[in-house]
Amino acid sequence: MAKRKINIQRNLGTRTTLLEQTAPGSVIDQLTSTMSGVDIGFRPTDQRVYEINLDRITPDPSQPRHLLPHDLRKAVHEKTISPAEAMRELVLRAERGDTVALLILGARQKGSVEEEDEIVEDTGLFALAQSIQEVGLRQPLNVYRIDDPDQPDRTAYRLGEGERRFWAHHLLVQRGYTEFNSVKCIVETLPEDEEIIHQRQEAENAARVDLPALARARSMQRIKERLNMEMGTRVPGENTIKLPSQRELQLMVGQRVKSFTGRAIGDRMVRNYLALLNLSPEAQDLVEAAQLTEKQLRPVMRLSTDAEQLAMIQRIVEEKWSGRKVLQEVTTPTPPKTALREVAQTTVEQRFEKRVLDAAKTIHSLLSLPPANYEDAVIALAIRAKDAKTRQALQALRQTLEEVLLKAEDFAESNIVEVSLLAVIPPLDALKRHLPAEKVEIFEAEVLTGSQILEQLVTWRQSDGVLASRLEPFFNQIEFDAEALRAGEPMPLPRLRGEKKANYGEVMIYQVEAGVSVYWAHELLVRRGESQFKLMKAEITGVTVVDND
Structure with a gap:
């Protein structure tokens, strides 16, 4: 009996052409015809498993789970390199000792798995590729048939689910196992509504216990963007749509996750996940390759600059810190209480x-x-x-x-002071990555206070769906910081540089050098009526005296 099972497995694993698998005399058809009078316990469906050449399959750029580094993903999406070339470059980077590449391939131990952290299983590509090589691909890829405008005379396919299995096959081919140049796939027609594909990916990702925190964050962000439009209501008598509040959206995202996993999450946890999308692309690459948890990353989001966040993430990976250890390292002593x-x-x-x-x-x-x-x-x-x-x-x-x-x-000479928000020049650099250039120019052309700029941002967010989507990471971060400020959690102080003119006595204006999101979090709290945040505690890095023009 065992020998027969092995033979069947070998037959099912043998690579055949598309024509051979669809022929009337296939193994499955012969089995069903010869046993038509017996209850065999299964019946054929309209889904067949085909073997498709890897070079015909294109990865989905909107997939929440990012396996390749951001630069290779972009190059594959823009078709400046092929998936095979991307895998070749990833292997070369690993051979040169690149940390991200080594983590992706599984040639380097990942982050902490102490009891207090959510355990993430090892999912390096080497391990998956070895499993496929030894026992075959047990779960086919899901692909959609598409038209390739560059090659209209041949059929192409877009990857739906199974990105890691797809890249594991490329890795096997890269290592010389050319028999894996084709992969088993279930072929479906591309749905007219892209949201169907997104919802399938979200359902698959949300149910995975080993899904990286950043992939969960991207999935939640996509759910949130869809809910933002679904929950919008038209204002009677006006040609505008009133969008739901952030809290309403975050609560609904938590409930929508429940439909996939059976367990809802609170709006604050949703906010914590979404804040991770504000990390720089380099930091996101390292976070996802190392599969760091949200608990490990939560304290990192309190750091002021991209460079500080990336340096802390590198230490987490190198020294395998747990979430508690990260919190201890990031948390600074609370400044003396004066208010x-x-x-x-x-x-x-x-x-x-x-x-x-x-x-x-x-x-x-x-x-x-x-x-x-x-x-x-x-x-x-x-x-x-x-x-x-x-x-x-x-x-x-x-x-x-x-x-x-x-x-x-x-303490009179201390450089820790409280400054009025009106004395701070609103930092626009944080907005340039989220707004079109013409919108930023509006702020640069006029002398506006931070509250006036924030009011304009809120207006755009409520009236323009495209801008609302672009501003989402900015508002996620400042709402995260605002919640921490309100709760009295210890946070790194913003760093300001003062400037005063010689003939104006003690009148001082400040420019934000670090801690931009904390400044905007203060403005957000003041807008919500919490006037005690009109003063912001900050560290003064220096003062420049300029001559009057």
Whole structure:
């Protein structure tokens, strides 16, 4: 019996031509005809498995899971190189010691799999290719028949599902196993609605336990873009469409994921995933190749610049840090508490700080009163302090306040300050990657405050579906930072450079050198009515004095 099973497996695994597989005398047809009077437990369907040459299949550029580095993906999509040439280049990079290439091929151990992190199984291409070589391809690729305008006389195919199996075959061919130059495929007609393909990919990806965090983020972003249009409502009497709020979209994305996986996720987790799409292309390549988890990457998103984020991701991969270790490395000591809104009343020390600051503000208001009123207030307090115990407490308070003032002088030269948002030149560089040049020029041609620019961005986002899609990563990042600011989570301070003119005394304006998203997060919170964020704590890197023109 075992020998018969092996023979059947060999027959099914033998490469044949498309004509041979569709012939009436195929193995399956013969088996069904000879056993027509027996309950064999299966019946033929309209889906047949064919072997198709690899050079006829084109990868899907919209697939959420990115296997190749971004530059090779772009070159394949633009048809400047073939998939076979892309695989050859990937292997050459691995031979030169390129970290991303080694991780993709599985020749280098991936990131941390400590208990606290979601375990991601090893999915290197070498391992998959070896499995296909030893036991054959157990699950065919899904492809769609398409017309190739460059070669109208031959049929081409677009890859639907099975990108890793597709590239594993290319790797086997690259290693000299030319018998894998064709691959088993289920061929379907290309749906008229592209969304059907997207939904199939999303269903397959969402159900995978080993799907990288970035692939999940791209899948969620695509769901969100579709929901953004589906949930839009036309404003009565106007030729505009009111788009849903970000929170509504994120809640719906979480519910839509449930339809694939059976488990919904909260809007905050959706926001955390979407924030990953703000990483630079180089960082995304490394993150996906190393299959880092969202928990490992969450603290990285607090860093201010692309260079800092990439350097931290490289350390995570090299040193195999867990999510907890990354959080410890990224989190910086919280700056000294100086504003009343920042004090959580949980300890005696914090309650003391709150009440002293509150009293200081009251004294400041009291000193602005007429002398007679000030005298009355002092007399009223003196009357209540007649007993020895109260006088002793007031004397201790005076001594403590003197110590506080002495300590304050030591910090007087600190470069950590609170600046008004109105004193900061709105940073436009972060918007240039999301807006067309003509939109950016509108901001550059006029002198606008950050709140005015943000208001215009919100208007475009609500009235223009294309701009809304382009601005999505920008708003995802600043909403992520705004949530962290509101929750009081420790974050790296923005770095500002001051500039003042010689004849204008202490008037200072600031340019943002790092921490752009934190600045826009403050503007977003102020727009939502949280006026306490009109002041932004920042690190001053230097001050330039310029002559007046």
